[in-house]
Amino acid sequence: MGYWFQPNNQCDIAISSRIRLARNIKGVPFPFKMNAEQIKQINHQVRDAIANSDNSLAKKLKYIEMENIPEIERFAMVERHIISKNFALNYQNRAIIISDDESICIMLCEEDHIRIQVLESGLQLKKAYETANAIDNILCDSLDIAFDERLGFLTECTTNLGTGLRASVMLHLPLFEANGGIKKYITNITRMGFTIRGMYGEGTKPLASIYQLSNQITLGITEKEAIEKTTKVAQQFIESEKEYRNQLDTLRIEDRCMRSYGVLKNARVLTSDELMSRMGDIMIGISLGIIKNIRYPMAIFVSAQPYMLMRKYGEMSPESRDIERATMIRSLL
Amino acid sequence: MGYWFQPNNQCDIAISSRIRLARNIKGVPFPFKMNAEQIKQINHQVRDAIANSDNSLAKKLKYIEMENIPEIERFAMVERHIISKNFALNYQNRAIIISDDESICIMLCEEDHIRIQVLESGLQLKKAYETANAIDNILCDSLDIAFDERLGFLTECTTNLGTGLRASVMLHLPLFEANGGIKKYITNITRMGFTIRGMYGEGTKPLASIYQLSNQITLGITEKEAIEKTTKVAQQFIESEKEYRNQLDTLRIEDRCMRSYGVLKNARVLTSDELMSRMGDIMIGISLGIIKNIRYPMAIFVSAQPYMLMRKYGEMSPESRDIERATMIRSLL
Numbered sequence: 001m002g003y004w005f006q007p008n009n010q011c012d013i014a015i016s017s018r019i020r021l022a023r024n025i026k027g028v029p030f031p032f033k034m035n036a037e038q039i040k041q042i043n044h045q046v047r048d049a050i051a052n053s054d055n056s057l058a059k060k061l062k063y064i065e066m067e068n069i070p071e072i073e074r075f076a077m078v079e080r081h082i083i084s085k086n087f088a089l090n091y092q093n094r095a096i097i098i099s100d101d102e103s104i105c106i107m108l109c110e111e112d113h114i115r116i117q118v119l120e121s122g123l124q125l126k127k128a129y130e131t132a133n134a135i136d137n138i139l140c141d142s143l144d145i146a147f148d149e150r151l152g153f154l155t156e157c158t159t160n161l162g163t164g165l166r167a168s169v170m171l172h173l174p175l176f177e178a179n180g181g182i183k184k185y186i187t188n189i190t191r192m193g194f195t196i197r198g199m200y201g202e203g204t205k206p207l208a209s210i211y212q213l214s215n216q217i218t219l220g221i222t223e224k225e226a227i228e229k230t231t232k233v234a235q236q237f238i239e240s241e242k243e244y245r246n247q248l249d250t251l252r253i254e255d256r257c258m259r260s261y262g263v264l265k266n267a268r269v270l271t272s273d274e275l276m277s278r279m280g281d282i283m284i285g286i287s288l289g290i291i292k293n294i295r296y297p298m299a300i301f302v303s304a305q306p307y308m309l310m311r312k313y314g315e316m317s318p319e320s321r322d323i324e325r326a327t328m329i330r331s332l333l
Numbered sequence: 334m335g336y337w338f339q340p341n342n343q344c345d346i347a348i349s350s351r352i353r354l355a356r357n358i359k360g361v362p363f364p365f366k367m368n369a370e371q372i373k374q375i376n377h378q379v380r381d382a383i384a385n386s387d388n389s390l391a392k393k394l395k396y397i398e399m400e401n402i403p404e405i406e407r408f409a410m411v412e413r414h415i416i417s418k419n420f421a422l423n424y425q426n427r428a429i430i431i432s433d434d435e436s437i438c439i440m441l442c443e444e445d446h447i448r449i450q451v452l453e454s455g456l457q458l459k460k461a462y463e464t465a466n467a468i469d470n471i472l473c474d475s476l477d478i479a480f481d482e483r484l485g486f487l488t489e490c491t492t493n494l495g496t497g498l499r500a501s502v503m504l505h506l507p508l509f510e511a512n513g514g515i516k517k518y519i520t521n522i523t524r525m526g527f528t529i530r531g532m533y534g535e536g537t538k539p540l541a542s543i544y545q546l547s548n549q550i551t552l553g554i555t556e557k558e559a560i561e562k563t564t565k566v567a568q569q570f571i572e573s574e575k576e577y578r579n580q581l582d583t584l585r586i587e588d589r590c591m592r593s594y595g596v597l598k599n600a601r602v603l604t605s606d607e608l609m610s611r612m613g614d615i616m617i618g619i620s621l622g623i624i625k626n627i628r629y630p631m632a633i634f635v636s637a638q639p640y641m642l643m644r645k646y647g648e649m650s651p652e653s654r655d656i657e658r659a660t661m662i663r664s665l666l
Contacts, residue, residue, distance in 0.1 A: 251656065255601035262595030268588035323584065 004119035005298035012287050013238045014123035015170040015298055019132040022155045022164035023114040023139065026146040030156040031109040036093045039109045043095040046108055049142040050097055057134050060099045066091035072310045079305035081119065083107055104131060111156050114139065123234055125167050125227045162219035167230040171237050172283050174209035175244035193217040194233055208280030257285030265333045270326035275304050300332050337452035338631035345620050346571045347456035348503040348631055352465040355488045355497035356447040356472065359479040363489040364442040369426045372442045376428040379441055382475040383430055390467050393432045399424035405643045412638035414452065416440055437464060444489050447472060456567055458500050458560045495552035500563040504570050505616050507542035508577035526550040527566055541613030590618030598666045603659035608637050633665050
């Protein structure tokens with residue numbers, strides 16, 4: 001386990017895997033109807049359930065109240081994919097239970113009472129699920145989780161009813177994209193019960209050719225089946241991307257990667273959008289063995305996000321961020 | 334004296350100065366009316382005039398018949414501004430008298446019987462003229478040069494009648510250009526008896542913001558006056574360019590220079606046009622002290638021209654040249 005953006009293996013098409021389980025406590029209204037007192041009660045119930053567990057996984061987790069986290073850090077957590085943007089905005093009375101390496105994070109009273117999230121680098125949905133499931137078991141053992149024999153786990157939104165499981169894979173698909181593949185397959189993907197969208201989730205545009213593939217079906221399917229199916233679809237994307245890569249004009253692609261490398265290593269002003277697109281080129285370069293001295297492109301990518309920058313260098317105007325970003329990238333490359 | 338594209342001082346706005354004197358021998362038709370025998374006679378007359386002179390300058394000059402120069406080298410000489418393109422194309426029976434460092438080159442039977450050219454780096458028209466004049470004196474002493482008391486030196490084209498002198502300065506004017514200056518001043522420049530055109534002379538488009546300023550008036554003016562006037566106009570351009578440079582947003586210009594540097598240092602495919610435009614940025618960077626490790630940008634610029642490349646690496650398709658050019662530039666920077 002470790003940071004999702006620092007894979008041990010070299011960056012490849014599958015960047016990271018994410019499992020999210022939505023759970024609620026029986027007899028308590030959903031968060032959008034709760035008052036501050038009720039929210040705090042849930043927070044403490046879940047905190048205690050973890051604290052009182054003998055499971056070694058539970059020992060790794062820390063309870064943190066969101067009001068103790070400064071604004072910049074809250075949004076930097078969104079950029080690191082640890083919490084949702086809505087949760088960062090509506091942080092009052094909220095709390096999280098999180099592991100040191102941030103691979104496990106439980107959001108309390110977001111859309112549901114409990115949202116367990118596990119992140120892994122690469123295509124490791126099964127591994128991420130095993131961790132999420134272990135935490136789920138700890139909670140189910142000591143809390144009265146809302147479960148219906150016919151429907152499965154009860155959730156605030158009907159799209160999560162059943163398993164309450166969302167399995168997502170972050171994929172780097174520059175050549176699939178360049179060949180018009182994403183648009184072409186989107187109807188098919190939807191029909192198969194999946195969605196594919198930008199790196200920062202719903203409504204965000206795909207940057208640097210990074211896409212999130214997620215399962216949509218939670219009813220009439222087991223958690224295991226959902227994970228196997230998502231893994232299979234992700235593998236199909238990976239295979240297509242690999243095929244496109246094999247058909248490449250090596251010289252042109254090398255030229256493109258190295259130009260982007262040269263710009264990043266020398267630019268004095270760098271917007272977040274340009275960085276993303278250039279890092280996309282760098283990532284192709286790494287996966288084709290053209291660029292060898294960059295180990296964690298996603299770490300660079302994430303650490304240059306606006307709030308991640310401000311977390312490190314203090315509050316800044318967008319213009320100053322573009323300069324600070326360029327300086328940081330030059331020193332990182 | 335030295336190669337015009339290898340100035341001793343750092344590259345600045347005035348890249349190089351050129352003096353050209355047009356002379357003809359009395360009683361002999363102009364080159365366009367001459368047969369092979371007559372051309373050879375002129376060649377030998379001028380060759381002997383130089384060979385028989387005791388002047389130390391004459392000792393530095395070498396007579397070369399153009400038929401002994403391979404095609405690629407002929408056109409590479411055009412790229413180095415040593416001979417005209419017309420002369421490289423119509424090289425049969427032609428000859429040149431040239432110094433080792435190529436700063437002096439006499440074309441024989443180009444448009445006129447004798448065209449003395451002297452190149453200097455920077456703004457040094459006076460120095461270039463002194464050299465050209467010394468050669469002119471050597472030739473006038475031993476040859477019967479066509480001269481009319483009223484008109485001055487007689488030339489094939491009436492635009493050269495009088496002094497037969499063309500003084501040119503190659504100027505790097507990126508900010509003048511960016512501010513719309515060139516177009517705005519072109520009428521004024523013409524009215525004052527000057528032309529301004531692209532780096533490779535008449536009909537060529539300005540690349541990398543490099544312009545050639547030349548005097549047009551050869552009648553009713555002394556050679557010295559013409560040189561002083563051209564120097565003054567060149568200085569006005571230099572002052573304007575400097576003023577624009579002082580008004581610059583330093584960060585943006587540094588960003589632009591360094592990005593171009595990064596691209597040149599990493600690209601795998603590089604067209605001649607892109608190189609020129611990027612080298613233009615590099616030259617601004619050098620003159621502003623942003624880029625310190627490139628000493629001779631014009632030498633890089635010239636050596637990456639198509640024929641200069643083929644002269645070094647053998648005949649190639651344009652596609653192969655773009656690759657070879659990128660490789661060469663990477664190793665030069």
